[in-house]
Amino acid sequence: MIDNTKCECGHQNHVGTVLCESCGKPLVEEVDSNEILEMRYDGVARRSQRANPNILDRVWNFFSSVKVAVYLILSTLVLSTLGTIYPQENTFFDIDPAVFYEQRYGWTGELYYVLGLSRTYESWWFVSLLVMIGMSLVVCSIDRVLPLYRALSKQKIAKHPQFLRRQRVVYQVEPDFSERPQAQWLEQFAARLKKRRYKVRSENGALMAEKNRFSRWGPYVNHIGLIIFLIAILMRSIPGWHMDEHYQFPEGEVVALPGTNYYLKNEKFTAEFYDKQELAEHQQLRGDVVASLYETKAILYECTADCNNPLKEPQLEKVHEHDIRVNSPLDYDGLMAYQVHYELTPKLLGVNVSVVDKQQNKRFDKFRVDMSNPADSYQSGPYTLELKNYYPDFAQDVNGRPITKSSQPNTPAFIFLAKGPGLSAGGEIFIYFVKDIDKQTFRQDELNGTLAYRIDISAASMEDVEISMYTSYLNIRVEQAMPFIWVGSFIFMVGVVMGMYWQHRRIWLRIDEGRLLLGAHTNKNWYSLRKDVQWALDGVGIEIEQEALDNKGGNSIELNHS
């Protein structure tokens, strides 16, 4: 069957058109109906309303339906809810989810895990739901925006009387044109509406006033924003676009950031706490300890040469420094470092010591011994110390031979070959324990024998001992998609404000043989539209109550006389 979609005004409409695109005459319903017209999309045929849909058309039609869109939104809503019943897997460190959920929450927890709800938001069904929402956004928008644009850009001024009579705001009157001729009447009415920033067009005793048409594009603009947002989220899986790692940074150590060309040094970590009297009363009573500051003084280095050469030290160049706090991350060229956590981890980094001539009680030049990377030899005054062996975590095996238990400098011991005045020409072995307690435990002086009476290696004061007190835990991130996220959000806001805070208002009017028929439409805020009409009519000497404009159920229209 071929629908005859030609309107009596001569306009050829597309299949599926509800209201003639040109004059607005209802095309599908019976002629006598007085029901208020359904005005959404101005009654135009959507792209999806085709006569003989093929498979592609059917997919398109599916996604073009607002009903489907609402179902998609509500499904996402329900599934998101399920995901908050128990904490998601990624909120825990170091768990075996297969065991954890059952242990902690019982059989419901096990069910939660088995159903995959413990990874709701990464699951294929949740992600595909989001993708479907994205498709729905695209299809719904294209399906409606083009026909709507076409219809709104070629509106006819004189609308069909049926179209006018079946609006929600209607007024009929026989104005007294003896005082004011019809043309002058229309001119004054138009001038009045122009004052309220309506765009007014008129021809042959018909008039059309329109304002804020742009607000009709609001929904499509905000959908574009959402699409950009969703695409940005998908782009995070592009290699190099997204990095999220946690590393430990002991004070004073330069730590490489794997996967980048950067190194980061924690110069100093500070944790400060509020004094008791600064706390609220109930906090004092509970004995709360409340932090006021976590800060890592960080220096960022970039490697300039020898970066991946295991034989050589990488050459580092300082590129940036920042005091990283909870709300103030380090941000350098897309590389971000966030304060996450800290631990009290006293650890020896190095000592500034010198050789002491015990007989003359003379202290020679200071030199720095690094606990993680000691030099091959040291010079202090006339003495030379050649490093023979280093045991960071000194112990003895079953045979009494020295070993190191780990690479951490817990019990650092150095074996030097000492040369200098008063020592034998080939040098003498000096065993040096850095910590006083280790010197006693392992009896350093006895080990060194007579040499212990001649020389010593020691620090002059505690200030010469470098200790790392804290280890700061930083979250190192790269998130290249962020600008797109913000742009998408911004466009969404623009669109949603356009659509919600302004309304497309239209007033049509025609005069046939001295009888005036007025109809008006808006997509929201009828109250203000009625006020506009009332105010405009008042300007041409017709005083009415707002309620008189309300076309309740379409049956209450009476002809008014003025």
Place this chain on the structure above:
Amino acid sequence: MSLITVSGYGLLAAFIFYTLSFFGFFIALAGSKFSKRDPKEHKQRWAKIGYSLSVVGFAGHLVYFVARWVYGGHIPVSNMYEYMTFFSLTIAFAFLVFYLLFRSPLLGLFCTPLAMIMIAYAAVFPKDVQPLIPGLQSKWLMIHVTTAALGEAFFAIGFVAGVMYLLKTINFQSKQKSDVRQQRGVEFTLFVILMVVVFAGSVFTFNSFGYQAQFVKKTVNVVGSETSVSEEKINYVLPPIVKPYQSELVKSDSFLGLKKPLFTAPAWMEGVNAGRKLNTIIWTILFSAIIYLLLRLVLRRSLGSAIHPILKDIDEQDLDEISYRTIAIGFPIFTLGALIFAMIWAAQAWGRFWGWDPKETWALITWLFYAAYLHLRLSRGWHGLKSAWLSVIGFLLVMFTLVGVNLLLSGLHSYAGV
């Protein structure tokens, strides 16, 4: 007089003047029959009085807010007490704005109690000014929380108008199945509102009589090979029916012969102080049920049908429009405050703009719901009753996001509370 005292008086004044304003609006609507004046003039006069009183209340509310801000050195929206009083402030603000648009005294009759309920609800949380932890030391605290609260306040007015629409249009005489279902729905909604009032009231009452019970909760922490036991004291304001999971009673005042808790809170309740909160919920439901039954005995009919006649002269189309427009205005503000600003702050403080934290997820759920509401309304023509029901459900989601998430779920946003 110190600033914090001034602040306290400000809030008290706000509460009192909102109450007076409520009576002003009540007289405007109900008193016209008893007045000798022309009914229209009477209504206008008393509505003006009611509105002026709520403006004075709002001024007091602002005094509270500004004085506390200056005293504490940071914007007072950093814990539950401060948030709820601020939420009440934004509700009052949204009402004052909307009243100028719609001039409906009825809106005042329903909005002023809502603002009061929120203040009363706030009063159950610790009131002292707390210093800010590092995580909250950001200008985004102010930006995010204030805009989110403002958006939610508009949803609150949409809810009020929605409930009024239901009370007005539902046929309370009918015994038809569909009508009965609607009646029950409204009755349930009113019961929930009653519960919030009773909750605030009972905590206030027990607090002022100095009731106390205390528990100690022992937690065994295993770090490597070392075990340590940490103790946490938990104070109850309401008599304990439920004791916290893995805890011992230290002391408890007797209440109507109830000295010992009857059972233990289940282990799966994750929120901070879940045991105490469950206890509070049980008392609230118990007291609310008693008060509800008493009301039914006095009124001899359902609450809904008792309120129904008050709304006689109101145009339901106006209510529908108010409800829709408040939600349409609130939606962009909510999106901005509760999602976009939240994402910006989260990206800055936690390094990720989105982490499916329960609070975040529930804000998204609320947003999805209102998005569905707008689509159903704009594209599928859901007006009137359906739309009103959605505005009620939407606000329940808002309240769950604000209160329920902290109560039942764990996450980054959990604060301590009753």
